[in-house]
Amino acid sequence: MANSHKVKIAARLRPRLKNELDDEGVRIVRSDDGPSCICVTNPRDASQVFRFPFTSCYDHNSTQEDIFSTDVQPLIDVVYSGVTVTIFAYGVTSSGKTHTMQGTKAEPGVIPRVVRALFDRKLSLEQEREQESISISASYMEIYKDEVYDLLVARDNAPKLPVRENDAGQVFVANLSSVSIESAAEFGHLFSIANKQRSVGATLLNRASSRSHAMVTLDVKMTNLQENRVLTGKINLVDLAGSENNKLTGNDPSRMQESSAINKSLSVLGQVVHALNQNASRIPYRNSKLTRILQDALGGNSVGLLICNLAPGLKFRQDTLNTLNFAVRTKNVENKPVVNERDNRPAPKPHFAAIQAPAPAGKPAALPAPIVAGPSSRPSIIPAPRSGGSLPGMPSRVPRGSAAGGSGSAPYPGASKRRESGIGIVQSHRNSLNTQLSEKEIDERISKAVELEVARRLEAQERERLEEEERRARERAESESRQSEQPAIPSGLLTPLLKRHQDLDNELRRRLQDLEKKYERGNSEVSLKDAMSPVSRKKTGRAYVALARSHSEKGDLQVALDLYRKAETYVPDNVKLKERIIEIEWAVKQGKPFQPSPKKPRKAKSKKRKGAASKAKDGASHSLPESSAAIRADDTEDDDVVENLLGGDAAQVAGFGVEVTNSPTRRGAALDEDSDDCMTPRKPRKGKRRAAESDDDEWQPSAPSKKGKGASGVAG
Numbered sequence: 029m030a031n032s033h034k035v036k037i038a039a040r041l042r043p044r045l046k047n048e049l050d051d052e053g054v055r056i057v058r059s060d061d062g063p064s065c066i067c068v069t070n071p072r073d074a075s076q077v078f079r080f081p082f083t084s085c086y087d088h089n090s091t092q093e094d095i096f097s098t099d100v101q102p103l104i105d106v107v108y109s110g111v112t113v114t115i116f117a118y119g120v121t122s123s124g125k126t127h128t129m130q131g132t133k134a135e136p137g138v139i140p141r142v143v144r145a146l147f148d149r150k151l152s153l154e155q156e157r158e159q160e161s162i163s164i165s166a167s168y169m170e171i172y173k174d175e176v177y178d179l180l181v182a183r184d185n186a187p188k189l190p191v192r193e194n195d196a197g198q199v200f201v202a203n204l205s206s207v208s209i210e211s212a213a214e215f216g217h218l219f220s221i222a223n224k225q226r227s228v229g230a231t232l233l234n235r236a237s238s239r240s241h242a243m244v245t246l247d248v249k250m251t252n253l254q255e256n257r258v259l260t261g262k263i264n265l266v267d268l269a270g271s272e273n274n275k276l277t278g279n280d281p282s283r284m285q286e287s288s289a290i291n292k293s294l295s296v297l298g299q300v301v302h303a304l305n306q307n308a309s310r311i312p313y314r315n316s317k318l319t320r321i322l323q324d325a326l327g328g329n330s331v332g333l334l335i336c337n338l339a340p341g342l343k344f345r346q347d348t349l350n351t352l353n354f355a356v357r358t359k360n361v362e363n364k365p366v367v368n369e370r371d372n373r374p375a376p377k378p379h380f381a382a383i384q385a386p387a388p389a390g391k392p393a394a395l396p397a398p399i400v401a402g403p404s405s406r407p408s409i410i411p412a413p414r415s416g417g418s419l420p421g422m423p424s425r426v427p428r429g430s431a432a433g434g435s436g437s438a439p440y441p442g443a444s445k446r447r448e449s450g451i452g453i454v455q456s457h458r459n460s461l462n463t464q465l466s467e468k469e470i471d472e473r474i475s476k477a478v479e480l481e482v483a484r485r486l487e488a489q490e491r492e493r494l495e496e497e498e499r500r501a502r503e504r505a506e507s508e509s510r511q512s513e514q515p516a517i518p519s520g521l522l523t524p525l526l527k528r529h530q531d532l533d534n535e536l537r538r539r540l541q542d543l544e545k546k547y548e549r550g551n552s553e554v555s556l557k558d559a560m561s562p563v564s565r566k567k568t569g570r571a572y573v574a575l576a577r578s579h580s581e582k583g584d585l586q587v588a589l590d591l592y593r594k595a596e597t598y599v600p601d602n603v604k605l606k607e608r609i610i611e612i613e614w615a616v617k618q619g620k621p622f623q624p625s626p627k628k629p630r631k632a633k634s635k636k637r638k639g640a641a642s643k644a645k646d647g648a649s650h651s652l653p654e655s656s657a658a659i660r661a662d663d664t665e666d667d668d669v670v671e672n673l674l675g676g677d678a679a680q681v682a683g684f685g686v687e688v689t690n691s692p693t694r695r696g697a698a699l700d701e702d703s704d705d706c707m708t709p710r711k712p713r714k715g716k717r718r719a720a721e722s723d724d725d726e727w728q729p730s731a732p733s734k735k736g737k738g739a740s741g742v743a744g
């Protein structure tokens with residue numbers, strides 16, 4: 029079993045730049061008896077200081093050589109032991125990531141130093157181990173707006189590269205070119221050409237701000253000619269784009285797009301680290317290309333070093349705290365480094381080889397048995413490397429294997445030494461290719477491989493199902509939070525009102541339909557109208573107006589218009605109704621909402637109305653909160669409009685269900701009153717009510733009742 033290895037953290041504070049203020053926002057405090065600390069004052073309470081202890085803290089005076097010799101140089105041997113190493117620089121924009129990784133001609137950074145060290149080591153190893161041949165190849169990619177591009181190919185020709193996963197679960201960038209390099213100088217030349225292609229732009233914080241994440245990968249292949257085995261070490265050197273605070277960067281819209289892609293991928297990186305710390309069942313590697321590609325470095329099979337770059341000063345204090353918090357969480361991420369070794373002995377028996385057909389170049393092996401990286405005549409996840417050098421800047425495209433490391437196989441001679449250094453070795457599976465295998469053994473191996481494949485597929489299905497569930501839960505939570513953001517109306521307050529509206533609407537519609545059925549012989553409004561008494565015509569007209577009104581309130585202007593027009597056939601002389609039709613026609617044509625014209629305040633109210641209003645006030649409204657009182661006030665206003673339009677009293681119009689709020693009791697009574705048939709002439713009523721009925725025989729827009737008893741106006 030492989031031993032675990034925690035990601036190592038180094039923090040580096042860059043010096044102040046010319047225009048930056050001299051303050052003590054971030055400091056490094058050294059201690060003789062413990063690790064050094066990065067100290068940051070709490071932005072909310074200056075008396076509090078946050079301390080972040082790391083084994084490697086570099087202050088503003090630190091040099092590129094300091095970092096390289098202390099934290100990077102020891103990893104060169106790890107690469108030469110066949111393990112994948114990933115070093116990534118993380119920090120806010122302008123904190124010095126590119127300076128640390130690339131550096132300048134005068135102060136070369138981690139990348140050129142690593143290349144030099146690899147070649148130095150190669151030389152000494154080749155002298156030590158005569159039977160071993162070592163080759164180094166490089167690839168260079170950038171992730172720009174969540175798309176992967178090959179930086180070793182001219183940008184015009186560079187397509188977006190897909191990120192894939194082989195059957196062994198190893199992530200790789202398909203079709204990424206890999207160039208064999210013979211010396212550090214050759215790499216330097218290649219690197220400087222490729223860097224010109226990297227997406228860089230100016231922001232207020234950095235004149236040459238990286239707009240992409242960039243990753244150099246150096247593959248070291250050690251072929252043991254005597255033992256016919258290949259060991260592949262690898263080092264990924266990642267210069268991440270900086271997290272950006274757009275208030276400080278002053279980004280324009282195109283920069284904002286880049287910035288949002290950068291921030292999103294970094295946020296997914298944070299989520300991955302968080303999930304790993306939580307031992308979550310699902311790690312969201314797939315949520316961004318960056319995390320997919322770095323999968324091996326975070327919770328995978330490589331040795332990791334995170335260099336946290338910090339910008340000094342209070343201006344960056346919050347970003348510094350964010351970076352340090354990320355570092356603290358990353359510190360706990362455990363990897364299980366493995367040695368990538370490949371048995372390179374002769375091909376297996378023909379019948380076995382036929383079953384385990386070699387995968388075509390560039391494609392993963394068919395069976396999921398543990399696979400190790402390296403060139404081989406056997407099935408391999410990594411195709412044979414392109415031989416020979418290439419013209420810097422114009423490399424030919426060669427499909428390359430995983431950007432991440434592979435899993436190991438047979439113990440490499442010296443495995444015990446590596447075990448001591450905390451690097452695990454995956455058990456050997458090379459016997460699967462042994463020509464001495466019996467038929468039975470081969471069958472067993474095949475069934476095991478099939479079982480593994482089935483298990484893998486089931487796991488993939490399960491993963492998809494969980495992802496789907498998570499997506500649904502997220503959507504549910506979002507919609508719930510959207511709902512909860514809406515202003516709260518006391519629960520249950522609107523329900524009776526809405527229900528009543530609905531009931532009355534339906535009732536009104538039903539009655540109108542009944543009416544039409546009963547009277548409309550030739551399906552003509554004119555003939556129906558002609559069959560009615562003047563009072564019935566008016567009442568039907570009101571009913572249509574009421575219905576129209578409720579539709580116009582809902583915004584169904586076309587329906588409202590049709591209903592107003594119907595009403596007009598019953599009360600053709602009503603001027604207000606005509607005006608209303610014109611207004612709504614205009615609104616429909618213009619596609620604008622309909623705003624009823626403001627109404628003059630009424631002066632006198634009938635006693636009955638006042639009584640009803642005060643009852644309502646004393647009763648329902650009294651106990652209701654402000655919002656409900658507002659609803660009632662609005663409704664009263666609506667009724668008045670109808671009243672105006674029809675020249676009658678709202679309370680009377682309520683006879684057909686329009687008046688919905690002021691007095692539910694009255695409304696119910698009104699409906700009951702008319703429930704048999706509102707068009708059937710009724711027995712004359714006594715007293716004032718009957719007198720009012722006779723008033724109604726003439727349509728008087730907004731005319732107050734002659735007796736000042738509008739509320740008892742038209743009852744039909």
Ligand SMILES: Nc1ncnc2c1ncn2[C@@H]1O[C@H](COP(=O)(O)OP(=O)(O)OP(=O)(O)O)[C@@H](O)[C@H]1O
Pocket residue numbers: 041042043045119120121122123124125126127128234236237238239268269270271337
């Ligand atoms: N240790 C250092 N010594 C001297 N100058 C430095 C150091 N670190 C960074 N700088 C300078 O600070 C500026 C910003 O650095 P750099 O471009 O490396 O930041 P970055 O983190 O890569 O930014 P971005 O994320 O925007 O690409 C550069 O001018 C660089 O030369």
